[in-house]
Amino acid sequence: MALRQILTDEEPALHKKCRVVTEVNDRIRTLIDDMTETMYHSNGVGLAAPQVGVLRRIAVVDAGTGLYQLVNPIILEQTGSACGMEACLSVPEKQGYVLRPENIVVEALNRNGEKIRIEADGYLAVALCHEIDHLDGIVFTDRTIDPTEEQIAEAERRAQEATEQLGLNEEEPDEPMPQVDVSTLRGKRRIRLVKPTIGG
Numbered sequence: 001m002a003l004r005q006i007l008t009d010e011e012p013a014l015h016k017k018c019r020v021v022t023e024v025n026d027r028i029r030t031l032i033d034d035m036t037e038t039m040y041h042s043n044g045v046g047l048a049a050p051q052v053g054v055l056r057r058i059a060v061v062d063a064g065t066g067l068y069q070l071v072n073p074i075i076l077e078q079t080g081s082a083c084g085m086e087a088c089l090s091v092p093e094k095q096g097y098v099l100r101p102e103n104i105v106v107e108a109l110n111r112n113g114e115k116i117r118i119e120a121d122g123y124l125a126v127a128l129c130h131e132i133d134h135l136d137g138i139v140f141t142d143r144t145i146d147p148t149e150e151q152i153a154e155a156e157r158r159a160q161e162a163t164e165q166l167g168l169n170e171e172e173p174d175e176p177m178p179q180v181d182v183s184t185l186r187g188k189r190r191i192r193l194v195k196p197t198i199g200g
């Protein structure tokens with residue numbers, strides 16, 4: 001296994017639609033292993049192939065409930081909507097509020113090319129949506145919203161759940177990351193995060 005360099009969102013690769021993987025072979029498995037190692041090394045909860053410069057539909061996710069290595073993942077079903085704070089390994093030092101479905105069903109191939117189905121909610125659903133977005137050239141900064149007070153409260157509650165799920169310590173970060181510049185943001189409201197935000 002080897003660490004791969006994570007591209008930032010100035011790179012065109014982060015904004016392109018990735019191609020379907022037609023055969024899950026050893027080359028793909030090597031890429032999956034490298035992505036997994038790179039994700040853990042960077043303290044991310046997910047990583048998508050375009051983030052390491054490979055325009056193929058591959059993502060790895062570990063949101064504290066186990067490792068998923070996914071080839072050609074698609075969202076089959078989605079219900080509900082919830083606001084959460086997101087960050088991204090390809091967008092350093094930024095975070096923003098994003099609306100995501102509360103429950104999703106994802107179908108994908110695993111590293112052996114076998115079809116798997118994941119029913120996800122909470123932070124896992126967010127991480128899966130975030131990574132699958134990457135495969136379509138969408139970065140979370142394309143989706144950030146100007147939240148209502150209720151959405152901010154909801155995001156803080158979900159961050160608390162995520163913190164527990166990930167087994168992170170309860171300490172607050174010294175300096176919250178600056179928010180994505182949302183053109184519609186009212187005034188210069190600065191949100192202090194209750195818990196650290198981990199990106200993917």
Ligand SMILES: [Zn+2]
Nearest residue numbers: 088089090200
């Ligand atoms: Zn990301």
